[in-house]
Amino acid sequence: MAAKDQIDGLNFQQRHGKERVRVGRVWRHGKEGPHFFVEWNVSITLLSDCIPAYVHADNSDIVATDTMKNTVYVKAKECSEKVSVEQFAIILAKHFTSFYQQVTTAIIKIVEKPWERVSIDGQPHDHGFKLGSERHTTEVFVKKNGALGVTSGVEGLALLKTTKSGFEGFIRDQNTILPETRERMLATEVSASWRYHFDSLSSVSMDPFTETYLDVKKVLVNTFFGPPKEGVYSPSVQATLYYMAKAVLGRFPDISSIQLKMPNIHFLPVNLSSKDNPVIVKFEDDVYLPTDEPHGSIEASLGRIHSKM
Structure with a gap:
């Protein structure tokens, strides 16, 4: 602009x-x-x-x-x-x-x-x-x-779950070495921004923003993790992102659209071996190498029909 x-x-x-x-x-x-x-x-x-x-x-x-x-x-x-x-x-x-x-x-x-x-x-x-x-x-x-436009957001919301995540059925070609799995670590740092439907100064009669910010953050976190005991399965970062965005729009009628960016921050399985000892460390969903470069980049936006993204 x-x-x-x-x-x-x-x-x-x-x-x-x-x-x-x-x-x-x-x-x-x-x-x-x-x-x-x-x-x-x-x-x-x-x-x-x-x-x-x-x-x-x-x-x-x-x-x-x-x-x-x-x-x-x-x-x-x-x-x-x-x-x-x-x-x-x-x-x-x-x-x-x-x-x-x-x-x-x-x-x-x-x-x-x-x-x-x-x-x-x-x-x-x-x-x-x-x-x-x-x-x-x-x-x-x-x-x-x-005329008014208000967008709020959260940056640096780091989330990690040690199970209930997988990635299967993706395209495989001559350059693909990533194995399919139904058991992996899922970690990300969420950047989210959401647009309110308020379109004029007169349409904001009070200050609802702090409470909404805290509630949106809670919905994002709860949807990512699921119930405290059983959790919720994530078939991909893409699917989890969509569930999170849809949950926000379903919960907050004052929000017309939301954009989410969720990099897939990798924790790589560690297997160590040598000529004399073939099993120094055997990975059993327990020992990882944390790394943030390179990482997968996943982002999308979801909005109500007729809303301005």
Whole structure:
């Protein structure tokens, strides 16, 4: 997405913004209550009518990127109550499109660092946090006419199960050495993004995003693993990906589409032998060589009919 114009008989597209604006925000629940903490990495892109800056060296319509950076901190300060990363992105985007006449669209991308509250002796700590693993992401665009698009996601969601996975019936040719199996390790690092059906600022009457993010993540994880005792069989990463995507759409009517990327991170069976000892280590689904390069790359998207992917 970029502002597109014709200049001197040529197509010209431009956009500008500020990348990697890092902000931490603490909210205190009363004098004696628990603290809440987030750390966000914010990227701002503005589509604006500022052609003179490029063709006439006239900067009078430019929103300085330093101003964009400062606006992140100002708006974080103005959020006196805890807000989700999606809601903060909407607040920023709405500000840029409403405050500046020449800005037609604002695109805000934010990655939330996974700080989690610690527990001491089984009790949640009021102001203690530790760094987790997977990251909460969002991308929001707001147009001057109030049109809205919200995409949320998770990155770095590492999942592994030691059984209930196989891979059979694939194409075999002269270059195929991979054996078929109904018993293997399955490991991946899920990147997921889902698009909400909200299409205008007026259609978001509250802040449902944090709860939905946690629930979507739970559905993805539960579908991958299955019940705690018996699990669920995975005939391929492709099939498991589809089950996960379909489960999300079936559970959340506010989500119109979801995209999943699930690399197949390999744990290779270890067999060791020598001339004198043919069985130093015999693989029996127990000893593996972990490796992440090269790995299989599997991704797909699933959306409701008439939804925008």
